[in-house]
Amino acid sequence: MALKDEYDSGEAELKLTASQDSPIHCGIDQNHPWEDELPPVDGGRHAWLFLLASAMLEALVWGYAFSFGIFEKFYSTHEPFQGSNNIAAIGTCAMGIAYLVAPLPIIGMILIPRIARWVSTIGVMIMCLSLAMSSFSTSVTHLILSQGIGFGVGGSLAYTPSILFMSEWFVKRKGLAFGVVWSGSGLSGVLFPLIIEWLLNRYGVPTTLRISSVGLFLLSIPFLYFHRPRIPVTHSAVQHRLNFRFLYSKVFIIYQIGNTVQALGFFLPTIYLPTYASKMGVNELLSSLTVILFNITSVFGSIMIGFLSDRYHVTTCLLITTAGSVISVFFIWGFSSSLWSLYLFCIVYGLLAGGYSSTWSSIAHEVQHSNPATDVSVIFPFMETGRGIGNVVSGPLSEVLLKADGLQSHAWGTYGSQYGAIVIWTGITTLIGGIAVVARCLKFV
Known part of the structure; x- marks a missing residue:
């Protein structure tokens, strides 16, 4: 009897290990002859072509969305949107919705596997059509619906298949693979702000949005063919993949709290930094350089944290990104009084805070470890939902923070500007984003 118990225990441990380190947990049975x-x-x-296609779609969706700070600066200083409220909500809706609805396409692709191959194509078409429609906008509300929500929905459909297919193409290098994909948005974020800035100043809003629509469509077309699953639909087993019990687990809740709260402040610097730099009296190029520096350093941050997450416990990676980001916000951005100190903040913040999402793959495995029946591909998009909630809320919240001028004339650097409250809020939310580090020290996770 004791021997049988020992055998059952060992077998259970073997199954758990297999579920984390092989494609079996994604419905792929490597024992079938077609696997060879x-x-x-x-x-x-x-595999590398799939990774390239995923990185390219990531670059087009998020690189464009992360460049909204350039649009925000232009909208707030030019008619017909000058002086309008809720301009920041356009960008946070675009990014937030793309994160927020991520579980829906994943669930749809699992339930109806035959549509999975075409979801990214449909998403690109919706995304580009929304940008084209936004060129006819005459109010901020129109922009929120088109450039914000419409772009976000299309963007979500365009990139979420990467999450589902990644578990088929990469297993032992999954953290690094996701880091490479996330870095795509940083690379495009170097070029998009410059291009958008030039187009806005030369042609205005409508033409810029129409050129963006056509440009994103033409750039994505060559890569959509390679954005496909490794396993043929006829061989994909989807039974038992939609297990949502992990949503109530202590481990998931702790990681999700940190993930959501961190998103409440993470996106605000990229939205307001170009405008803040402009108020220092610099030209358009130098103000846009704030977003460019953040985006380019986030490339290295995403790959670095993704690489580390394959080798160390996820809380170690969270400690690195949280501690460095908090210091950069409170001390570098907070006491910044020159353009060069602002650039230094963008570099440090992009390198460390920009890699936060590269921990999601490891977080998903931690959650799966406590809920073995759960599919990693289902856990992952709910991390994005948490980020989306924080993103959407941060837009209207930032408008309120801008009006909180209690520190103005009483502090130095950015703390003494109208952005002082935003600095404090970003620092606090970044600090809470590392709550899982404390939870592990207390044996909660």
Whole structure:
């Protein structure tokens, strides 16, 4: 009897290990003879082409969305949107909705596997059509609906298949693979602000949005062919994948609290930094350089944290990104009084805070470890939902923070400007984003 119990225990441990370190947890049975006919995982031409396609779609969706700070500055200083309220909500809706609805396409692709191959194509079409429609906007409300919500829905459909397919293409290198994908938005974020700035100043809002619509469509078309699953639909097992009990687990709730609260402040610097830099009296290029520096350093941050998350416990990675980000917000941005100190903040903040989302793959495995019946591909998009909630709320909240002028004329640096409250809020939310580090020290996770 004791021998049988020991065997059952060992078998259970083996199944748990397999569920984390192999494609079995994604509905792929490697014992089938057709498995030998499929492209290899963790490498090979097909895997790298898929990764390139995923990074490109990520670059187009998020690189454009993260460049909204350029639009925010232009909208707030030019007719017909000058002086309008809730301009910041356009950008936070675009980014927030793209995160917020992520579980829906994932669930849809699992329930109806035959549509999975075409979801990203449909998303690109909706995203580009929304930008084209936004070019006819005459009010901020129109922009929120088109450039904000419409772009967000299309963007979510365009990139979320990467989450589902990634578990088929990469197993042992998944953290690094996701880091490479997330870095795509940073690379495009270097070019998009410059291009958007030039187009806005030369052609105005309507033409810029129409050129953006056509440009994003043409850039995405060559890569959509490679954005596909590794496992043929006829061989994909989808039973038992939609298990949502992890949503009530202590481990998931703790990680999700940190993830959501961190998002309440994470996006605010990229929205307001160009405008803040402009008020220092610098030209358009130098003010746009704030977003460019953040985006380019977030490329290295995403890859670095993704690489570390494959080798160390996720709370170690969270400690690195949280501690460094908090210091950069409170001390570098907070006491910034020159353009060069602002640039230094963008570099440090992009390198450390920009890699936060690269921990999601490891977080998903931690949650799965406490809920073995759960599919990692289902956990992952709910992390994005938490980020989306924080993103959407941060837009209207930032408008309120801008009016909180209690520190003005009583503090130095950015603390003494109208952005002082935003600095404090960003620092506090960034600090709470590392709550899982404390929870692990207290043996809660």
